[in-house]
Amino acid sequence: MNINIMGGGPPALIPSLESYRSPEDKWIGVDRGTAVLLERGINPYAAFGDFDSVTEEELAFIKTSIHNLRKVKPEKDETDMELALEWAVQQNPRMIRLFGATGGRIDHFLANLQLMQRYNEKQYAPELKMIDIRNTVYIKSAGTYQVKKDENKYISFLPGTSDVSGLTLKGFKYPLENRHIPKGSTLCISNELVGDYGTFSFSEGILIIIRSDD
Incomplete structure (x- = not known):
């Protein structure tokens, strides 16, 4: 349900x-x-x-x-x-x-x-x-996740209540590898998938994920 x-x-x-x-x-x-x-x-x-x-x-x-x-x-x-x-x-x-x-x-x-x-x-x-x-917003704790291409072209990743450690983005136009993202950073705004699927992972913190079509 x-x-x-x-x-x-x-x-x-x-x-x-x-x-x-x-x-x-x-x-x-x-x-x-x-x-x-x-x-x-x-x-x-x-x-x-x-x-x-x-x-x-x-x-x-x-x-x-x-x-x-x-x-x-x-x-x-x-x-x-x-x-x-x-x-x-x-x-x-x-x-x-x-x-x-x-x-x-x-x-x-x-x-x-x-x-x-x-x-x-x-x-x-x-x-x-x-x-x-125009938007879907969800929140994830540390872990590894897969995302699928849909009608929302852009994907943004924002730190939640604290810094995010070890952020890795694969299958994205702007990939990252084990990157520390301080709270308040706008580094990961408006990324895009290059194929049908991508993955993101991080070891500490909370990520706010926003999928937008404009």
């Missing part, structure tokens, strides 16, 4: 959802993202938020459409996305995808990125991806 979470980011940045609509997967709405799912013909399994970004009419429709509604007070320590993500991780899915989590307010995007980093550090964490119409 995968869990797809729809946040309240700009609808123009949300990709087509048809390829993610598998019968065994669950959809979760976060605040206004709940209304976005209903507008696209997807009835969420659950919804989280204070719903301060929807109209009274939209909230009434949400209440009649969703049985598992977790409405919380606006005054709280967690963001609505954090509440949904915490619940999703506890369901032990194979993967969690975040939609409507980029664009709009920069503070929300950065908070979502930090949440992904935090959950990536947990043992047995599911794979986490943040997806919009």
Whole structure:
């Protein structure tokens, strides 16, 4: 089972959802993202938020459409996305995808990125991806990984919360061998695969991988 979470980011940045609509997967709405799912013909399994970004009419429709509604007070320590993500991780899915989590307010995007980093550090964490119409973002701990060519031409590698040690890129236009990448480095922005597959590996740290089509 995968869990797809729809946040309240700009609808123009949300990709087509048809390829993610598998019968065994669950959809979760976060605040206004709940209304976005209903507008696209997807009835969420659950919804989280204070719903301060929807109209009274939209909230009434949400209440009649969703049985598992977790409405919380606006005054709280967690963001609505954090509440949904915490619940999703506890369901032990194979993967969690975040939609409507980029664009709009920069503070929300950065908070979502930090949440992904935090959950990536947990043992047995599911794979986490943040997806919009032009980008896919995911995070990896030290190890060796294969990447496959897809519609997203560019691949960028950014250090997460610390330096990255021993980064090696093979099958890329700009290869690296056992390179130390300090936090804040932009060395690995906009790389490209030269064939159908490539590999990246590193020995220490956390990498933020961004695949973009522009």
